[in-house]
Amino acid sequence: MKVAFLGATKGMGRALARLLAERGDDLFLLGRDAADLEKSARDLEARAGKGRCGTAACDLEKPEGFASALDAAEAGLGGLDCVVVTAGLFVTQDRLEEDVELARRLLTADFANTVVFCEHARKRLLARGGGTLCVFSSVAGERGRKPVAIYGAAKAGLTRYLEALDHKFRGRGLRTVCVKPGFVKTSMTDGLPAPPFAGQPEPVARAVLRAIDRGQPVVYVPGIWRWIMLVIRSLPRFVMRKIEF
Amino acid sequence: MSEGPARERRPFFFGSGRRARIRSREDPAPRLQEKKTEPRLSGWGRIGVAGREVRSEDLERITRDVPLCRGLGRSYGDSSLPPPSRPVVAGSRLADRILAFDPATGVLRAEAGLSLFDLNRVFLPRGFFDPVAPGTQFITLGGMVAADVHGKSHHRSGSFGAHVLELKMRVAGGRIVECSREVEPELFRATIGGMGLTGHVLEVECRLLRVPSPWIHAESERIEDIDRFMDALKQAGPRWPYTVGWIDCLSRGRRMGRGILHRGRWAEPGEAPAGHPRARPRPSVPFVLPGWVIDRWSVRAFNACFYHLHVPRVRRRIVRPESFFYPLDVVRHWNRLYGPRGFTQYQCVLPESAGRGAPRRFLELLTRRGGASMLCVIKDCGAEGEGLISFPRPGTSIALDLPIRDGTQGLVDALNELVIAEGGRVYLAKDALTRGEHYRAMEPRLQTFLAVRRKWDPEGRLRSAQSVRILGDPP
Numbered sequence: 161m162k163v164a165f166l167g168a169t170k171g172m173g174r175a176l177a178r179l180l181a182e183r184g185d186d187l188f189l190l191g192r193d194a195a196d197l198e199k200s201a202r203d204l205e206a207r208a209g210k211g212r213c214g215t216a217a218c219d220l221e222k223p224e225g226f227a228s229a230l231d232a233a234e235a236g237l238g239g240l241d242c243v244v245v246t247a248g249l250f251v252t253q254d255r256l257e258e259d260v261e262l263a264r265r266l267l268t269a270d271f272a273n274t275v276v277f278c279e280h281a282r283k284r285l286l287a288r289g290g291g292t293l294c295v296f297s298s299v300a301g302e303r304g305r306k307p308v309a310i311y312g313a314a315k316a317g318l319t320r321y322l323e324a325l326d327h328k329f330r331g332r333g334l335r336t337v338c339v340k341p342g343f344v345k346t347s348m349t350d351g352l353p354a355p356p357f358a359g360q361p362e363p364v365a366r367a368v369l370r371a372i373d374r375g376q377p378v379v380y381v382p383g384i385w386r387w388i389m390l391v392i393r394s395l396p397r398f399v400m401r402k403i404e405f
Numbered sequence: 406m407s408e409g410p411a412r413e414r415r416p417f418f419f420g421s422g423r424r425a426r427i428r429s430r431e432d433p434a435p436r437l438q439e440k441k442t443e444p445r446l447s448g449w450g451r452i453g454v455a456g457r458e459v460r461s462e463d464l465e466r467i468t469r470d471v472p473l474c475r476g477l478g479r480s481y482g483d484s485s486l487p488p489p490s491r492p493v494v495a496g497s498r499l500a501d502r503i504l505a506f507d508p509a510t511g512v513l514r515a516e517a518g519l520s521l522f523d524l525n526r527v528f529l530p531r532g533f534f535d536p537v538a539p540g541t542q543f544i545t546l547g548g549m550v551a552a553d554v555h556g557k558s559h560h561r562s563g564s565f566g567a568h569v570l571e572l573k574m575r576v577a578g579g580r581i582v583e584c585s586r587e588v589e590p591e592l593f594r595a596t597i598g599g600m601g602l603t604g605h606v607l608e609v610e611c612r613l614l615r616v617p618s619p620w621i622h623a624e625s626e627r628i629e630d631i632d633r634f635m636d637a638l639k640q641a642g643p644r645w646p647y648t649v650g651w652i653d654c655l656s657r658g659r660r661m662g663r664g665i666l667h668r669g670r671w672a673e674p675g676e677a678p679a680g681h682p683r684a685r686p687r688p689s690v691p692f693v694l695p696g697w698v699i700d701r702w703s704v705r706a707f708n709a710c711f712y713h714l715h716v717p718r719v720r721r722r723i724v725r726p727e728s729f730f731y732p733l734d735v736v737r738h739w740n741r742l743y744g745p746r747g748f749t750q751y752q753c754v755l756p757e758s759a760g761r762g763a764p765r766r767f768l769e770l771l772t773r774r775g776g777a778s779m780l781c782v783i784k785d786c787g788a789e790g791e792g793l794i795s796f797p798r799p800g801t802s803i804a805l806d807l808p809i810r811d812g813t814q815g816l817v818d819a820l821n822e823l824v825i826a827e828g829g830r831v832y833l834a835k836d837a838l839t840r841g842e843h844y845r846a847m848e849p850r851l852q853t854f855l856a857v858r859r860k861w862d863p864e865g866r867l868r869s870a871q872s873v874r875i876l877g878d879p880p
Contacts, residue, residue: 196463199502202502
């Protein structure tokens with residue numbers, strides 16, 4: 161499989177990219193920091209034990225670079241079967257409430273620009289007769305929740321967009337995989353108190369890889385979060401007003 | 406495990422706002438509650454201190470202003486724990502990228518948080534293995550440098566420092582420095598075995614061992630007493646790259662120091678199975694067992710069973726490297742066996758100059774004081790490495806797990822006094838209870854180390870709970 165990967169340098173993205181590389185898939189990394197991308201590319205090459213892993217700059221806050229980054233990936237890989245997006249901004253609700261400009265940046269990057277990136281990716285995949293678009297949304301978008309009001313809103317929008325992509329293009333060969341991680345212990349959540357059922361990036365990556373291979377439209381990781389969110393979604397409003405979750 | 410003290414920092418917590426409000430109405434300043442949820446850190450021995458670990462893939466960023474770096478926290482005592490006044494350490498475990506590997510020479514360069522588990526998983530199928538084979542693979546490269554770890558091959562391959570070629574470090578002033586045997590050799594030698602007190606290791610370049618197959622030809626043999634054990638270890642040394650012994654440290658009299666000697670070498674392609682060893686599931690000790698589970702009687706029963714279950718002749722097998730090198734890794738969280746008070750490991754080396762009788766004298770003292778340990782590991786050490794205060798030296802190393810009880814400090818003191826009299830020393834990566842004056846009496850090389858440390862860290866910024874305890878650093 162030829163995979164273009166936005167966000168492979170950190171957290172769950174790093175773990176997933178390693179699994180893909182170790183089983184022999186070809187990877188092309190997209191990301192913000194060129195030096196950091198190079199290090200991750202060397203890491204994946206060493207773990208795969210073969211091939212070269214190309215890189216190109218791509219910043220979710222600079223949508224004008226999306227097309228050229230995906231062109232570079234397509235050229236570097238000599239094709240394109242799968243696009244994975246794990247990148248995104250995360251800031252705690254407190255800080256977003258203090259800094260409205262930061263909130264605007266987060267909403268733009270995690271929703272508007274991610275959708276634009278997916279549009280570019282989707283067109284390229286459809287032009288090749290289909291493929292897989294795997295995007296990391298979040299359980300934060302499942303219900304309006306106090307601690308993730310703004311971040312959750314961006315992810316809710318992204319989830320709906322991915323759902324529509326699946327409805328619209330599945331018949332033409334585009335398999336959309338919407339990943340909804342619960343609390344996973346990565347550098348993104350470092351310093352936040354971990355709830356019960358917090359996951360680790362490696363098992364999460366294995367579950368996501370399985371979902372990519374099956375073309376599963378929605379996957380909760382770790383799996384238990386599917387049931388947790390089922391409960392949260394069915395809670396009446398007066399309860400949601402009381403709890404801090 | 407670490408639930409933050411303040412409610413605002415609980416975005417994912419399930420606790421209800423109502424309950425928290427009621428609590429705060431009853432007690433406007435719920436001190437006890439805060440104390441309970443104060444974040445704590447502990448080493449593998451589960452003796453905790455107040456502290457927090459910051460983790461990031463970007464180790465350069467998080468090491469700018471911390472007193473210490475910490476890997477997977479497998480040192481038993483307080484060497485990976487922060488000093489009381491600066492309770493935040495940088496965790497390196499997410500900085501785990503392989504930066505370069507040359508299959509022609511076996512030279513690997515990686516970030517400091519790469520675990521030995523990952524290293525072996527990636528490179529064993531390609532015919533490379535770590536050069537020193539320590540007792541667990543849940544350690545990081547940075548930790549292996551800081552503790553200058555050794556293993557079953559010490560009599561041949563020395564400790565890990567001997568295989569390190571270059572280090573990239575952040576030193577106390579904030580600068581990033583590359584050091585090796587040629588560039589800043591003093592810093593290099595002080596960092597190997599320097600317990601992270603000379604700077605934060607960011608990247609490690611080391612040479613891996615080329616192996617003929619991914620399988621181990623292992624032999625084990627029951628040995629009847631300590632003197633025969635010493636002879637058997639000595640005889641096995643020249644012929645076997647890997648040797649280690651387990652002793653029943655509760656056996657007395659004629660049977661004192663009886664145990665099982667393990668010898669091993671890499672299997673040649675002809676004698677090994679064709680395939681690769683497959684990873685097996687590792688069960689976990691799910692919770693902390695009560696403190697009475699491991700006591701004198703259960704240990705005595707365990708040791709007797711362990712000894713007698715081995716057939717009285719030599720047993721030869723082809724085994725997976727994991728089961729030969731890391732038998733304890735089979736069970737996750739095995740440190741929970743030792744109960745809520747935790748445990749410590751006491752490891753010392755008794756030098757050759759102390760004579761053949763030193764291990765016997767050590768065991769006599771141990772049994773007289775009633776020290777009970779399930780795990781008592783004996784190993785002959787080879788030449789001293791380059792590290793300025795690194796642990797191994799020619800002689801016999803003995804390691805024991807001791808549950809923390811009221812008498813444990815007294816036992817460690819008594820053992821330390823014997824070790825000082827024999828001219829030996831203790832291993833800081835295991836240590837939780839050695840007194841500063843005892844450590845200084847064991848370590849004549851300490852002044853050289855401290856001089857290098859002062860040169861690179863004149864303000865004394867880098868320190869650990871352990872350096873406060875034994876080197877007299879300010880808290």
